[in-house]
Amino acid sequence: MRDTRSRLQLKLDAAGRLFMWNWMSNRIPHYLVSEYPKSGGSWVSQMLADYLRIPFPRNVSVWPLAKKSYLLHGHHPYSPRLKNAVYVMRDGRDVMTSWYFHCLFENERTHPGFVDRHRQTLGLADPSDVYGNMPKFIEYTFASDSRRRFHFTWAEFVGGIDHDRALVVRYEDLLTDAEAEMRRVIECLVQESPDDQRLHETVERFSFKNLASRAPGAENRGSFLRKGVAGDWRDKFSPEARRVFHQLAGTELIAAGYEASDRWLHEDPEPHNAIV
Template sequence: MAQKAKQWISRPRFWAQVWAARRNYRREDVSHEHPLLFVAGLPKSGTSWLESMLASYPGYEAVMPPRAVAYEQAHKGSHDFDLPEETFTQLRGALAVLKLHLPGSPHNVRLLREAEIPYVVLYRDLRDVAVSHYFYVRRTPWHPEYGDYCDLDVEDGLRHFSRTLLPEFADWMRSWRKNRDRERSIEVRYEDLLDDTVREFRKVASHFSLDASSSTIEEIVDEHRFENVSGGRARGEQDSDSFVRKGVSGDWKHHFTPELKNLFKTNAGQALIDFGYEVDHSW
C-alpha cells in the first residue's frame, strides 16, 4: 500500500513542483545562468544531500518526474532508467534541480547534451553504498526492495547485494565515466564532499555558474552539515536507525567478512581500482 501511495502522489507533486519552479523563473529578483541543474548518482551516494544544497539557491525547486518513480517501483530501482524524450521539455522555463539515479547511457547523455544542461556525476565507494543500502531498505517499508531485505541480517543482506545490484552498480559508474560530456559535466566523489564540503561544493556551484563566494558557500554548507540533518548527531556517531545514518566513509570495514570481500572483489574489484578506492585487489 505504501509503495502504491508513493506512486499515486508522485504526479500531482511533480506538477506542483514544476509550477513553483516556473513561477520562480519569472521572478524579477531571481536570475541564474542555468535554469536546470542535473545531478546523477547511485542510491545512498549523497545525491539527496547535494540536491538539497543546490536547491538552497534562491528560486530553485527540487523536482522528481513521476515516470522515474513508477520505474523504480516496478523495477526495484532506477539505476538502468532511460529518460523519456519529453523530460526536459516539461521543465522548460523553470528553475529546477533534478536528481536521478539513471545511468550514463548514450540516450541519457544525448538528451542532456541536446538540452544544453550542465550536470554533476557523484560517485561513492560501492562497499559503503552496499552497507547504507542495506540499512536504509531495512527501515523503509515502502521501498520496492523491502521484501528482499527485511528478514536478512547484515551479512546475508550484503551477500544478497553483492550478487544482485553490485555488478549493475559497477557498470553504472563505468557508463558515466565512458559516456559523459566532459565540457558539460564534472565528477565528484562523495568521500571528497564529506572530507571538505566547502571546497567540493564550491567546485559544484562554480560548474553551475552559481554564486560561489565564500560567504554563500559556507552558509549553505553550515545549514546542511550531517549533524544538522541527522537530528543533532555528529558525523561519526553510531545510529543505524537514523534517516541519514552515519554518512561516513569506510563503514564497510565494520561489516565485511573475508567471504564478502571476495564476493565484492569478484563483482566490482576492478571498478574500485579504476575509481581510486583501491590500488589493487589485496584489500
C-alpha cells in the same frame, strides 16, 4: 518526511521527472544531480539548490515548475548530451552498506511496504546480522534489485562516466571539504566564483550535524541519514562479502580510484560483532 504517494502517483511523477530530465534540461537552465543510490546525491542537491536559490522538488509533481529553473535529483547513467549535470560517486562498498540499511530498516523516507518487500524477497532470518547477510545482499542488489529499479548497477554507473567530460563529485571529498567541492561545482555550472559567505552558510545549513542532529559516525538505523561517514564497510564486509563484491565490481572499484589493486581482498577484516 515519509513518502505517502500511491503507486500510481509515484509512476506518474516518475514519468514526468524522466521527461524533464531527458528533454528539458537543454532548453531551460535546469540542474541535474545523478547518483547510484546512497552516494550523497541528496546532499549535493540540497546544497546546490540552496546556494543557487532555485526549487528542489522532492516527492511532488514537477509539472508546475516546467517553465522555471529548478534542480532535479535522480538515478540515471551518464549521458554526454545533458547540460548542467553533476554526477556523484561513492565507494561501492560503502554504497552496499548504506543501501542494506535503507532497504531492510525503515526510515523517514521509505515508502510503505518498501522494507517489507525487500525482507520477504531476501528471506533473511535476522536482518540485524549485517556481517552474515552482506554477501547475499550484494548478489541480490547487483543481479536483481538494481536491474529492476534502475536498470544499471553501481559498477555500470561509475564505469560509464566519461571523466574527461563529466562534472564528478566524490562523496569522500565532500566529507573532507564540502566547501571546496561545492565551490568547484558551482564554478563549473555558472562560470563564476561563488560568494564565500553564502557558500559557507549553505554548507553549514546542510551539514550532517545540522540535518541529523548528531555527529557524523553516530548511527541511527531508523534515519535516512544513518551515519554520514566513509569506510563503514570495513566491519560489515566478511571475507565472503569482499570476494562477492570483487567478483561483481572489483575492476570498477580500482578504475574509480578506490583501491590501487586487489590487495584489499586479503587484508584482515576489522573486528566486528556477530550482530552489528
